[in-house]
Amino acid sequence: MYQYDAFDHEILQKRIEEFKSQVKRRLSGELSEEEFKPLRLMNGVYLQLHAYMLRIAIPYGTFSSDQMRKFAHIARKYDRGYGHFTTRQNIQYNWPRLTDIPTILEELAEVELHAIQTSGNCIRNTTADQLAGVAKHEIADPRGYAEIIRQWSTFHPEFTYLPRKFKIAITGDTHDRAAIRFHDIGLEIVKNKSQEIGFKVLVGGGLGRTPIIGTVIKEFLPEKHLLSYLEAILRAYNLDGRRDNKYKARIKILVQETGIETYRTTVEQEWKEILKEGRTDLPLNAQIRILEHFTLPKYSHKGVTSYNFSDFYAADSDFARWINHNMHDHKIENYAAVTISLKPLKGIPGDISAEQMDGIASLADLCSLGEIRATHEQNLVFPHVFKDDLPALWRDLEKIGLATANHGLISDIIACPGLDYCALANARSIPIAQEIAQRFDDPERMEEIGELKIKVSGCINACAHHHVGHIGILGVDKKGVEAYQLMLGGSADEKASIGKITGASFDAEEIIDAVEATVDLYLTLRQDNERFIDTYNRVGMAPFKEVLYG
Amino acid sequence: MTIAIPKRPLRRRVKKEKKNYNLALTANHLFSGKVVYFTGSGWANLLHDAALSLDGDSLISQAQNYIKNESFVGLELIKIDKLYNQLIPLTTKEKIRLSGPSIIYN
Numbered sequence: 268m269y270q271y272d273a274f275d276h277e278i279l280q281k282r283i284e285e286f287k288s289q290v291k292r293r294l295s296g297e298l299s300e301e302e303f304k305p306l307r308l309m310n311g312v313y314l315q316l317h318a319y320m321l322r323i324a325i326p327y328g329t330f331s332s333d334q335m336r337k338f339a340h341i342a343r344k345y346d347r348g349y350g351h352f353t354t355r356q357n358i359q360y361n362w363p364r365l366t367d368i369p370t371i372l373e374e375l376a377e378v379e380l381h382a383i384q385t386s387g388n389c390i391r392n393t394t395a396d397q398l399a400g401v402a403k404h405e406i407a408d409p410r411g412y413a414e415i416i417r418q419w420s421t422f423h424p425e426f427t428y429l430p431r432k433f434k435i436a437i438t439g440d441t442h443d444r445a446a447i448r449f450h451d452i453g454l455e456i457v458k459n460k461s462q463e464i465g466f467k468v469l470v471g472g473g474l475g476r477t478p479i480i481g482t483v484i485k486e487f488l489p490e491k492h493l494l495s496y497l498e499a500i501l502r503a504y505n506l507d508g509r510r511d512n513k514y515k516a517r518i519k520i521l522v523q524e525t526g527i528e529t530y531r532t533t534v535e536q537e538w539k540e541i542l543k544e545g546r547t548d549l550p551l552n553a554q555i556r557i558l559e560h561f562t563l564p565k566y567s568h569k570g571v572t573s574y575n576f577s578d579f580y581a582a583d584s585d586f587a588r589w590i591n592h593n594m595h596d597h598k599i600e601n602y603a604a605v606t607i608s609l610k611p612l613k614g615i616p617g618d619i620s621a622e623q624m625d626g627i628a629s630l631a632d633l634c635s636l637g638e639i640r641a642t643h644e645q646n647l648v649f650p651h652v653f654k655d656d657l658p659a660l661w662r663d664l665e666k667i668g669l670a671t672a673n674h675g676l677i678s679d680i681i682a683c684p685g686l687d688y689c690a691l692a693n694a695r696s697i698p699i700a701q702e703i704a705q706r707f708d709d710p711e712r713m714e715e716i717g718e719l720k721i722k723v724s725g726c727i728n729a730c731a732h733h734h735v736g737h738i739g740i741l742g743v744d745k746k747g748v749e750a751y752q753l754m755l756g757g758s759a760d761e762k763a764s765i766g767k768i769t770g771a772s773f774d775a776e777e778i779i780d781a782v783e784a785t786v787d788l789y790l791t792l793r794q795d796n797e798r799f800i801d802t803y804n805r806v807g808m809a810p811f812k813e814v815l816y817g
Numbered sequence: 818m819t820i821a822i823p824k825r826p827l828r829r830r831v832k833k834e835k836k837n838y839n840l841a842l843t844a845n846h847l848f849s850g851k852v853v854y855f856t857g858s859g860w861a862n863l864l865h866d867a868a869l870s871l872d873g874d875s876l877i878s879q880a881q882n883y884i885k886n887e888s889f890v891g892l893e894l895i896k897i898d899k900l901y902n903q904l905i906p907l908t909t910k911e912k913i914r915l916s917g918p919s920i921i922y923n
Contacts, residue, residue: 294848300890314891316914318850364849615920686910687918690891694909697920747908 268329268638269414269560271379278422279376282383286310287369294366307365309389310372311382315690318362322385323375327395327413327437328356328641330380332628335639337378339624345371350624352609352617354681354730355434356394356641357385361688383421388429390420390501396438396445397642400561401604401650403596406456407464409437409445411558412493415549418557419494426501430508431516433501434473446643446759448472448481449735451518452500457487464490470500470530471522474729478765479519482527484534491554492538495547499538503530564636566599568653576654586661588710589672594657601654607647607664608671608679612708615697616682617645619669626667634660643732644720645681646674677719677786678704681732685725685742686749692725694742694749695775699723702779707786716786719799722757735759737800738782739766751778755785755811756803767808770816781815788814838896838907839869842876843914844889852914853889855880860889864904864915869897 271279286306293303307313311322323338338358342350345367346360353359363371375381384392393413400408416435420426426433437454438445447453453469466488472481488496504518507525522530541547549557580587595604607627610616619627627647631639634656635649642648652660664670673679680703683689685696700723707713722736726743733739739754750772757766773781786799788811793802803811841864842855853860857868857879870876873894880892896907906912913919 296885296887300847300887314845314850316910317852317917318845366848686913687920692910695913695919697918701920744910747910749909 268331269557275379279381282381283369283372283376286372290365290369305387308386309383311385312365312368313386315361315688317688319365319368320359320361320688321363321368321371321382322353322357322359323380323382324385324392325356325358325641326417327393327399327410328397329399329410330639330641332631332637332639334378334380335624335628335631337375337380339621339628341371341374342621342624349618349620351615351684352619352641352645352647354643354645354683354732355392356643357392358641361684388431390423390426390429390433390435393417394434394436394445394643396440397640397648398444398595398604398650399439400563401597402440403598404441405439405598406458407439408561409439409454409456411561412454412456413437414557414560415493415554416497419497426505429501429505430510431513433504433518441761443759443761446732446735448763449474449478449732449759450481452497453481459487466490466493468496471519471527473517473519474732474734475517476514476727477519478729478734479523480763480765482522484527484531491551492548494549495541496538498541498547499534502537503533507533563598564651566602566651568601568655569599571601574655576657579658585672586658588714589661589670590657592672592676593674603652603654603657605649605652605657605660606642606674607649607669608673609646609669610673610679610704611668611671612678612704613701616680616700623667623669626663627669630660630663644679646679672710673713675718675720676713677707677716677721678713679720680704681722681736683724683730685723689725691728692742693744694725694751696723696725696731696742699740699742699751699775699778703782706779706783716790717796717798719786721782732759733757734765735763736766737803738785740778743772745772749775751775753778753781753785753815755808756800758800769808769812784814785811837871838898839871840873840876840894841867841869841897841904842880842892843895843911844892847888847890855883859883864906867897867904869904
């Protein structure tokens with residue numbers, strides 16, 4: 268994992284001092300709310316329905332057991348004993364007092380955490396594949412490049428006031444777990460014919476009120492030119508992106524309005540100028556110094572044959588179910604990565620208590636070399652587990668209520684905080700997710716249904732990525748009353764697609780029935796155990812509309 | 818296999834007549850972010866204590882005297898209904914703001 272150097276610590280301390288002074292001036296009345304709002308947003312502080320919300324960055328979703336312990340401490344001391352993992356690999360607290368936030372940030376800085384780039388019209392925290400570095404078929408670990416982007420983009424003077432927020436995602440695997448096609452910039456690590464590492468660069472993807480699949484702007488960008496090319500994209504956007512209408516200000520609108528060819532030409536011209544200046548791309552030694560933080564750790568059981576795991580797998584069907592759904596192949600033989608589902612029955616997707624955080628931290632030290640990942644699907648991952656440790660890990664996770672065997676299944680639902688917390692929401696998301704999970708709370712039925720991704724957003728801003736759910740649900744407001752639109756056929760992976768609305772919206776009770784009817788129809792229509800999304804792609808919307816609306 | 822077919826949503830008839838709802842002024846406390854309501858002579862945590870008026874401008878103008886250093890933020894007028902002598906916000910959003918998240922953690 269990346270370790271801060273003296274410069275990182277220094278800029279973080281300066282930022283905290285600056286924000287401490289801004290809060291003090293606001294509380295004394297020296298700053299108006301209008302003046303203060305953009306400043307607090309630059310530090311991850313939102314005002315929600317009931318309280319402030321503080322969003323903390325987890326760069327590329329990788330964090331340590333000590334950082335998890337700090338999250339637990341913050342939850343206990345300054346919040347209400349829990350935190351919420353978001354769909355951008357961050358964590359947020361729903362109840363901090365403004366007066367406590369500077370102190371919270373000081374405490375976070377002790378473990379190299381902060382709230383920078385979690386809000387505002389800047390380059391946000393870069394997200395990455397949660398299996399980065401350990402995925403079996405990965406070309407290269409994307410986190411080193413994400414760290415390079417973090418260092419380049421943090422407080423970049425040219426990109427602090429962009430037309431709108433700007434999100435970058437990166438993966439090193441051809442199987443896209445990071446939804447790169449739905450980001451302002453998506454980066455896929457690829458190799459050219461000479462086996463040199465570089466990036467396929469996609470631009471102008473996004474969700475929200477205008478969902479668009481990103482377009483390839485460069486098939487192969489040499490590794491050494493990552494920053495100069497990103498800078499060219501950002502510079503072209505910063506110059507030409509619309510500032511007259513916030514709903515038209517994202518880069519996706521610019522790319523659609525100008526056309527990808529014109530935009531590419533503009534970017535290439537900018538890039539040439541930047542390359543002439545010759546000061547943006549990292550010198551090779553600096554790049555190597557950062558990438559070295561992300562080499563594989565020393566696995567003490569490397570080469571050891573695993574017996575305990577397979578014996579236990581055969582003997583315990585609950586354990587076997589958990590393994591089947593939550594375990595992932597690993598680069599190193601007899602090691603595995605494991606998803607820890609934050610979607611227990613009746614739980615709140617992404618929420619985790621301080622006690623569970625402490626439990627996870629201890630287990631990470633015991634079984635995952637002290638490393639944890641946050642996923643954009645609101646789960647956690649232990650990336651380095653020796654297979655013989657899996658039975659004990661599973662039992663210990665059960666003790667803290669986190670051994671749910673549902674990764675990728677119908678109850679592994681993404682849900683935004685919705686109208687229960689969010690000032691922007693039109694309808695509640697969490698109770699809908701809970702009701703659906705409860706409706707399908709039968710392990711055998713869930714297994715029969717197979718992979719099915721449901722995503723529930725409380726408003727058009729699409730924090731839960733409803734457009735790319737196999738089944739997506741969007742909360743809308745109908746004269747002050749909650750209603751829900753149903754969408755089918757979305758996908759966030761390498762076969763990206765945007766879901767289509769089935770028809771008229773449903774009320775809160777009807778939407779659960781509508782999901783069940785949709786799933787039941789899929790089970791009658793599917794062939795050869797195909798997934799829901801494959802059946803939908805084969806048969807189209809018509810039979811689903813028929814069963815839903817008659 | 819039988820397929821559960823949900824009832825088609827009923828088309829609700831839109832009421833044409835306009836009702837003049839009482840208005841209350843709500844905000845969040847600057848220090849804590851807590852929800853507060855304007856009482857006519859200050860701010861309270863309970864909607865029950867809120868000053869009601871059909872004239873929103875008048876409520877806002879009264880409240881100006883009670884916003885020292887802008888220590889209450891996000892001012893908003895909300896529609897209030899009365900049921901069995903209880904004050905009830907008209908929208909789901911304001912109901913949730915009043916009583917907290919509808920889901921309880923743990």
